[in-house]
């Protein structure tokens with residue numbers, strides 16, 4: 001009945017709670033011979049970590065990766081890879097005041113309704129801390145895709161609250177140079193100012209993160225229930241706080257005429273990419289494009305109405321070290337989820353069709 005495993009051939013099971021002793025994952029199905037080094041995984045984890053700037057939670061976790069199995073002499077052996085990260089900076093007393101209350105907009109309520117019991121410390125399993133293991137497993141998938149197919153996966157912050165980053169000005173090479181993963185250098189000061197004001201106000205805000213995978217071969221994806229876009233959407237929706245996923249033109253497709261939406265084909269390649277690189281659930285050889293909406297976080301110090309576990313009305317105030325915008329550090333998570341989906345589908349494609357089925361991306 002549990003649902004903590006993701007992927008069919010590159011299969012990742014995560015475990016652990018935010019305030020438990022550790023979080024971890026078991027990766028089954030990774031091909032042998034892939035270089036796996038803890039410091040390389042940690043470099044990806046550092047991009048996602050809390051406390052990198054004043055705009056995120058100030059919890060300071062070392063996120064040191066212990067490789068427990070599946071790797072010998074820094075190389076995968078084909079056996080299950082187990083990764084463990086010990087939690088070192090949880091402050092559970094921050095949660096004692098709300099142990100018997102439900103944060104409006106949070107999984108507190110539904111976990112309690114479903115299981116009749118919940119680990120209230122840091123939201124337990126529903127905490128964004130779980131995404132650490134997605135990024136760790138995603139680092140392995142990213143390396144595999146880069147080595148085998150030269151696939152590059154890059155995400156960026158496309159919008160934070162009302163502030164949009166101008167797509168025309170996007171320079172993905174600078175995305176890692178600022179704490180927002182913003183591709184527009186002129187926008188960073190405005191984002192800083194907006195976040196400083198928001199933090200002072202005590203409120204939170206949502207964000208949009210876009211992601212692009214380049215050099216993806218045509219042929220990945222299994223109609224009809226294992227379509228590539230089905231699995232990308234499911235992967236993204238499984239990230240904490242995600243409320244929407246668009247592929248390619250997404251909801252803009254509603255108002256586009258067919259003559260505009262169709263991506264015309266010439267011997268030199270497609271003339272546009274409204275499909276987001278996926279046709280009929282199968283990669284077309286174009287870049288894969290997805291856009292993900294994150295809701296505002298629900299741990300707020302501003303008082304709100306709620307009920308306690310006896311159903312009595314009460315007021316809630318959440319104190320502690322929280323993210324006013326979880327989308328700020330979501331870019332590496334989105335990249336990791338896309339990497340895992342693509343690696344899983346590449347292994348599935350090879351298993352069913354062999355290498356003949358993979359057509360190199362002659363057209364973009």
Ligand code: EPS
Pocket residue numbers: 018049050057058059061089090091094121122123126127128129130132299320321322323
């Ligand atoms: C989180 C709340 C904060 C964040 C945490 C996610 O944790 P806590 O208040 O329990 O210390 O710091 O993020 C992480 C620890 C992390 O590594 O991402 C939440 O409610 O989701």
